[in-house]
Amino acid sequence: xxxxxxxxxxxxxxxxxxxxxxxxxxxxxxxxxxxxxxxxxxxxxxxxxxxxxxxxxxxxxxxxxxxxxxxxxxxxxxxxxxxxxxxxxxxxxxxxxxxxxxxxxxxxxxxxxxxxxxxxxxxxxxxxxxxxxxxxxxxxxxxxxxxxxxxxxxxxxxxxxxxxxxxxxxxxxxxxxxxxxxxxxxxxxxxxxxxxxxxxxxxxxxxxxxxxxxxxxxxxxxxxxxxxxxxxxxxxxxxxxxxxxxxxxxxxxxxxxxxxxxxxxxxxxxxxxxxxxxxxxxxxxxxxxxxxxxxxxxxxxxxxxxxxxxxxxxxxxxxxxxxxxxxxxxxxxxxxxxxxxxxxxxxxxxxxxxxxxxxxxxxxxxxxxxxxxxxxxxxxxxxxxxxxxxxxxxxxxxxxxxxxxxxxxxxxxxxxxxxxxxxxxxxxxxxxxxxxxxxxxxxxxxxxxxxxxxxxxxxxxxxxx
Amino acid sequence: xxxxxxxxxxxxxxxxxxxxxxxxxxxxxxxxxxxxxxxxxxxxxxxxxxxxxxxxxxxxxxxxxxxxxxxxxxxxxxxxxxxxxxxxxxxxxxxxxxxxxxxxxxxxxxxxxxxxxxxxxxxxxxxxxxxxxxxxxxxxxxxxxxxxxxxxxxxxxxxxxxxxxxxxxxxxxxxxxxxxxxxxxxxxxxxxxxxxxxxxxxxxxxxxxxxxxxxxxxxxxxxxxxxxxxxxxxxxxxxxxxxxxxxxxxxxxxxxxxxxxxxxxxxxxxxxxxxxxxxxxxxxxxxxxxxxxxxxxxxxxxxxxxxxxxxxxxxxxxxxxxxxxxxxxxxxxxxxxxxxxxxxxxxxxxxxxxxxxxxxxxxxxxxxxxxxxxxxxxxxxxxxxxxxxxxxxxxxxxxxxxxxxxxxxxxxxxxxxxxxx
Numbered sequence: 016x017x018x019x020x021x022x023x024x025x026x027x028x029x030x031x032x033x034x035x036x037x038x039x040x041x042x043x044x045x046x047x048x049x050x051x052x053x054x055x056x057x058x059x060x061x062x063x064x065x066x067x068x069x070x071x072x073x074x075x076x077x078x079x080x081x082x083x084x085x086x087x088x089x090x091x092x093x094x095x096x097x098x099x100x101x102x103x104x105x106x107x108x109x110x111x112x113x114x115x116x117x118x119x120x121x122x123x124x125x126x127x128x129x130x131x132x133x134x135x136x137x138x139x140x141x142x143x144x145x146x147x148x149x150x151x152x153x154x155x156x157x158x159x160x161x162x163x164x165x166x167x168x169x170x171x172x173x174x175x176x177x178x179x180x181x182x183x184x185x186x187x188x189x190x191x192x193x194x195x196x197x198x199x200x201x202x203x204x205x206x207x208x209x210x211x212x213x214x215x216x217x218x219x220x221x222x223x224x225x226x227x228x229x230x231x232x233x234x235x236x237x238x239x240x241x242x243x244x245x246x247x248x249x250x251x252x253x254x255x256x257x258x259x260x261x262x263x264x265x266x267x268x269x270x271x272x273x274x275x276x277x278x279x280x281x282x283x284x285x286x287x288x289x290x291x292x293x294x295x296x297x298x299x300x301x302x303x304x305x306x307x308x309x310x311x312x313x314x315x316x317x318x319x320x321x322x323x324x325x326x327x328x329x330x331x332x333x334x335x336x337x338x339x340x341x342x343x344x345x346x347x348x349x350x351x352x353x354x355x356x357x358x359x360x361x362x363x364x365x366x367x368x369x370x371x372x373x374x375x376x377x378x379x380x381x382x383x384x385x386x387x388x389x390x391x392x393x394x395x396x397x398x399x400x401x402x403x404x405x406x407x408x409x410x411x412x413x414x415x416x417x418x419x420x421x422x423x424x425x426x427x428x429x430x431x432x433x434x435x436x437x438x439x440x441x442x443x444x445x446x447x448x449x450x451x452x453x454x455x456x457x458x459x460x461x462x463x464x465x466x467x468x469x470x471x472x473x474x475x476x477x478x479x480x
Numbered sequence: 481x482x483x484x485x486x487x488x489x490x491x492x493x494x495x496x497x498x499x500x501x502x503x504x505x506x507x508x509x510x511x512x513x514x515x516x517x518x519x520x521x522x523x524x525x526x527x528x529x530x531x532x533x534x535x536x537x538x539x540x541x542x543x544x545x546x547x548x549x550x551x552x553x554x555x556x557x558x559x560x561x562x563x564x565x566x567x568x569x570x571x572x573x574x575x576x577x578x579x580x581x582x583x584x585x586x587x588x589x590x591x592x593x594x595x596x597x598x599x600x601x602x603x604x605x606x607x608x609x610x611x612x613x614x615x616x617x618x619x620x621x622x623x624x625x626x627x628x629x630x631x632x633x634x635x636x637x638x639x640x641x642x643x644x645x646x647x648x649x650x651x652x653x654x655x656x657x658x659x660x661x662x663x664x665x666x667x668x669x670x671x672x673x674x675x676x677x678x679x680x681x682x683x684x685x686x687x688x689x690x691x692x693x694x695x696x697x698x699x700x701x702x703x704x705x706x707x708x709x710x711x712x713x714x715x716x717x718x719x720x721x722x723x724x725x726x727x728x729x730x731x732x733x734x735x736x737x738x739x740x741x742x743x744x745x746x747x748x749x750x751x752x753x754x755x756x757x758x759x760x761x762x763x764x765x766x767x768x769x770x771x772x773x774x775x776x777x778x779x780x781x782x783x784x785x786x787x788x789x790x791x792x793x794x795x796x797x798x799x800x801x802x803x804x805x806x807x808x809x810x811x812x813x814x815x816x817x818x819x820x821x822x823x824x825x826x827x828x829x830x831x832x833x834x835x836x837x838x839x840x841x842x843x844x845x846x847x848x849x850x851x852x853x854x855x856x857x858x859x860x861x862x863x864x865x866x867x868x869x870x871x872x873x874x875x876x877x878x879x880x881x882x883x884x885x886x887x888x889x890x891x892x893x894x895x896x897x898x899x900x901x
Binding site for chain 2: 436470472
């Protein structure tokens with residue numbers, strides 16, 4: 016479990032005097048569903064009242080502000096607008112308002128004039144919008160890094176690049192075997208494997224649940240699209256999901272997406288011609304213009320939709336001490352802190368002995384931009400010019416509890432390569448920096464996974480004898 | 481308290497445009513000049529362009545990129561012009577103060593005039609939305625060039641190049657010379673996008689196929705790129721179904737166009753042209769914010785560095801006029817590109833600063849033979865020039881004698897006129 020839900024659970028457990036091991040097949044934190052999603056802390060009016068989703072979404076939303084404050088992570092409470100363009104839509108917004116009241120979420124209906132005054136780029140045929148002021152934006156991987164960093168400082172052990180291939184009942188507790196051939200023993204197992212949750216479950220017990228990956232494709236508009244939208248903009252939700260959104264993920268970038276397509280390949284994060292043209296077609300229904308000349312990036316992510324259409328957080332019916340956290344689709348990010356609390360109650364974490372020496376958060380890596388250039392001159396040498404990332408920040412990203420020495424890992428940590436040139440200028444410099452700092456050949460520097468070396472061979476190599 | 485850092489002219493960028501502007505400013509008598517360069521050496525992108533063909537106009541000889549740059553770097557040293565290395569401008573202000581971050585920390589520098597010479601950048605994959613996976617081995621031709629020519633590494637051994645921009649063409653030859661197999665170069669347009677010399681010397685001479693009216697429609701490979709899908713496109717540039725070819729490669733280089741680097745200019749509110757993506761300038765190369773001037777690839781993308789340095793010198797003309805306060809509020813004559821032309825630079829002229837002649841630089845929209853470039857002042861034809869062959873990849877100019885008709889005009893327009901057979 017390397018994602019945001021796993022991070023909150025690990026952090027919960029780090030308060031207790033127990034040995035905790037986190038295993039994941041990915042070689043970086045926040046590398047799957049947490050990596051590629053809409054970055055939204057949903058307000059919680061949307062899930063069906065009475066579901067676990069509804070309850071945990073609303074609770075999670077209320078928890079984020081303090082969490083981000085504690086971890087010094089930007090938390091942008093910009094609010095969301097769900098917009099309707101016809102009478103049927105207006106009626107639906109009234110229903111959603113009632114649903115919000117049941118779920119305990121503050122909302123407000125805005126007239127077309129009020130909407131257009133705040134969001135001039137919205138299609139002027141808008142009739143009404145539902146404002147949910149508590150909807151917010153957070154970078155999911157930032158929160159994941161901070162939580163794992165904190166957990167590791169409090170004794171949680173993490174082994175990445177360890178794919179679980181077997182889960183067996185042992186004399187006492189469980190044996191977990193990984194692809195590398197290592198075996199681990201545990202009294203309790205929390206199965207929080209995202210898309211692969213049911214697969215892990217099936218290693219040890221039968222289940223009627225199934226995960227269907229739902230692919231979401233997105234594109235990113237770069238700076239200059241600034242002020243294109245000021246709120247998270249939702250069309251009216253449908254059976255297929257929340258529709259194609261416009262999300263100001265930072266002051267300068269806007270995310271447009273996602274598509275929502277059920278697929279059968281758990282590894283398929285490819286973008287498609289159909290997906291991208293669908294996004295443009297759909298967003299044009301909501302917005303009067305789309306600055307497509309500002310597109311700098313597209314990506315796709317997978318959501319772990321379960322056949323129960325609700326979060327599955329429960330102890331195994333067959334195996335005591337085995338807990339499943341499965342089917343955490345949208346609003347999984349918003350619900351993540353509440354999911355961890357819910358699991359903590361369910362599994363009675365409180366009965367575990369508390370650590371007496373629990374350490375408050377002190378980042379071991381991941382640098383703030385306010386470091387003193389005076390003391391560390393390399394904080395003043397900019398390597399990624401688009402995002403103003405310094406040489407020392409890139410070095411810092413390689414170290415600490417959650418350090419990484421891949422190109423993508425560094426991009427996630429300090430935004431190097433995030434801007435308009437997408438690493439065209441800085442990537443060779445970063446490869447050189449990683450090679451120097453880690454004492455490896457530039458040819459060993461990876462883009463992301465194990466076989467993703469950036470460089471192929473030395474020039475002139477084939478002429479050498 | 482620290483002394484206020486103040487210069488007559490601050491030049492942002494230590495590439496050919498910035499260096500040539502600095503040398504020219506010195507020649508014109510300025511002594512308070514500062515060049516700000518973000519890399520750890522002067523020279524800019526030219527330093528990674530180790531092929532020859534630079535300097536034919538400027539020095540009447542064929543130099544490599546580093547050799548060309550060195551001539552200007554030597555002059556900067558010789559003249560004792562000040563420069564900062566590993567120094568990045570983070571913000572421009574309307575009062576011509578410039579925030580610079582370096583090992584010294586964040587320092588605000590003041591200038592009477594600022595020359596923007598930040599060059600350009602390559603469009604990334606996202607700009608053209610190629611579907612498929614996002615593996616290692618897909619990168620801009622410029623990044624591949626830096627890896628090869630500066631660091632000594634090849635990014636692939638079986639390479640495909642998308643886009644026939646000059647850097648892509650040069651890299652086709654470079655990688656071939658280093659023993660890689662360049663499987664082909666695809667160009668979505670019906671005609672190449674690089675200059676003719678490079679098509680001949682980098683592709684034809686090495687028997688590298690050029691697929692015109694083709695584009696890459698999918699990228700395959702999980703960790704590292706394994707293959708591409710190449711498709712033919714119709715006249716609307718849409719891929720034609722059934723024409724897909726699957727080509728195994730271990731690298732895809734993108735040479736799909738250059739964009740002037742104007743994040744900083746945008747930040748201070750300098751008006752940018754939709755066509756060039758560079759600042760809108762008057763004939764003195766001054767931008768919409770007084771005291772800010774632009775030259776080189778940040779103004780509009782040039783195909784030859786010799787034109788960049790020539791433009792930098794013209795830019796200093798404008799700076800000198802401005803510093804000697806010869807220009808007060810005055811009338812601008814609007815200059816616009818019409819039929820057949822993609823853009824024209826400058827976008828306006830100021831009658832009081834005009835010399836005896838004025839050049840207008842332009843690019844055509846599509847290739848053509850036997851065309852006339854015509855200039856009108858308020859609709860009256862004042863000059864026309866016959867061109868036997870024009871292509872969008874090659875920047876052209878037309879020079880006009882300045883007479884009263886020009887001075888008193890409201891609008892100057894340029895248009896391409898097809899010569900009847």
